[in-house]
Amino acid sequence: MIPQLKFIFGYLKQHKFSYIAGVFFIILTNLISVTIPEYLKLSIDLISKYSVSLQDNQSQLFRYLLIMLLLAISIVFVRALSRIFFFNPGRAIEYKIKNDLFAKLTQLQKDYYDKNPTGGIISRIQNDINGVRLICGFGMMQMFNIATALSLTPYKMWQLSPQLTLYIVVPILIVFVIIRIGMHFVTRNMRTRMVALQNLSSFVVSSLSGIDIIKGFNLFDWNVAKLNQHNSRMLKLSLRISFFRSFLMPVLQNLENILKIIILSIGGYYVINAGFTIGELTAFMAYSALLSMPIMGLGWLTTIIQTGLVGLTSIETIISQKTDKIDLVRSPKSELSGLFNAGIEVKNLKYSYPGSATPVLKDISFTIMPDQTVGILGKIGSGKTTLVNCLNRYFSVPDGSIFVGGKDINSFSRADIRHIVRTVSQDVFLFSDTILCNILFGAENEEEITQEITERIVFEAALKDEIDRFPNEYETMIGERGIMLSGGQKQRISLARSMMAPHDLLILDNVLSAVDNETERFLLKHIMKRRTARSLLIVSHRVQALEEADLILVLDEGRIADSGTHKELINQPGLYYETWCLQEQGK
16 A cells, blocks of 8 residues: 555645645635534524514524525535635546556557556556546545544534533444445455456457457357456446445435434433523534534545555556666767667677577677668568567667667667667558548658658658549548558558658568559669668568668578578578579469
8 A cells, every 4th residue: 555655645745735725625614514503503592592572682693694694605615615626636636647657658668568458558547547536636625524524523512512422423433334344345346346347448449459350250249248258247246336335325324314313312301401402402413414424425435545546556557667767868869860870780689588588589690781771581480570679679688789879779768769760560550540640640840741742752652542542632531540441551651651750770571561563663662762761671571572682681590591682692592592482483
């Protein structure tokens, strides 16, 4: 609990002045509340005492009534202000935590997302944070409201009758114990329900992402059955929580009635024996009503705190994820601009996936210089994409393995490296937006991109004819993950995105696999011009895509089996020559 409280306290203190104002108005609200029964007592006693000649004391009665009316009106405004000063910080903290969560998620690397499904992360941001908002808003208000009410109200009751006050303490303690036990079961089930909700969200997100697979393999019945399992689990837990709450709420709501019975029984006996006036009895009953509300609030506060702490624990697991300190520091652009002049050098790179002792890459050494095109060819599983992810720092490599401008790649933040190295992966992702917005997503200064530049890049990415055929051209909505487009269109939009800003090294990881040979030749012709990229690294299964490269690396089982130019490699036996022969025969 201590780490969670420290975490939330950092956000609470940012709104300390609002909370101080809220506490002031809460105290003022309760002071006014306990003052009204005093005038109610005076009014009732005045009526009772002067029932025969009440006209002589009409002005006094009207004065008491006017004071109660003014107090009742003022409490509306004071109570509204107290809620404003407490609820607004709750919403502001929710807003800030969501931003911090998203910022943290952008800093986390691939290994985190491999272990945590997207649906679970979304559930934490959207659902678990609700409990945190309630703690910071309604919970904080109730905490000070209950503390103030349970201090002032019993004090006023004690002034009227210490004995009667002690009598009503007993049922309050009994009810509080019942509520506390019930809340323990509610909280335990809420934790389980929160995990079940994350699992349900993960399943829904994965099902929607893979809807084409579900349709293609006719897995509707299986998918619906799995969803029913998750949904039934949620229903069972929700009903269990509702059962406990449906038992606890009547206990809380009838506490006031129990107190009234005790007060009328014992207080009425005092009145009959002239130890109590009717006005004092009426005031005591009014105080009991004021007392029952914070007792009910105490039960809800317990629920809010427990729910909030569960949400805090869930959120804190994201915030507490460790990130490299170097990633939090950005180098000046002036320093990065000349860094690639010495190229990128890979020295005896050896890489193993986390948790595995078997190296995927072994003794990889080569250099990429400015204005050079390097090609990589290899069988499936030879380590091509792994090598790419080491060069762009998607993976963390051992120190002394990769150097940029003569400096270890690990001495730069990942953002700095990706300012130099831009990657177009084989796993194309497009946003649910227009074609133009998806292309301009790669621009650093979007306002500086003219229509002429956009049309040139679209032409070089072999997209012009495709876009002209769309009814809304550049403003065509492409749907979630580009569902309205073919695989080749997705790849070319992703390629155009990568060409929207100048950079030093452009990595193309098998991005031409979904286009035909004619389109591939057109794209390669313009890619090789390197208008926005000083150097190219092309990963492909097709020899044709690598023919114009200055250096070709042949990967086999995580090692560089061969290297050279296209002419050199086809004139010597090896994997490259065998691949070239097979593809030439297949033409």
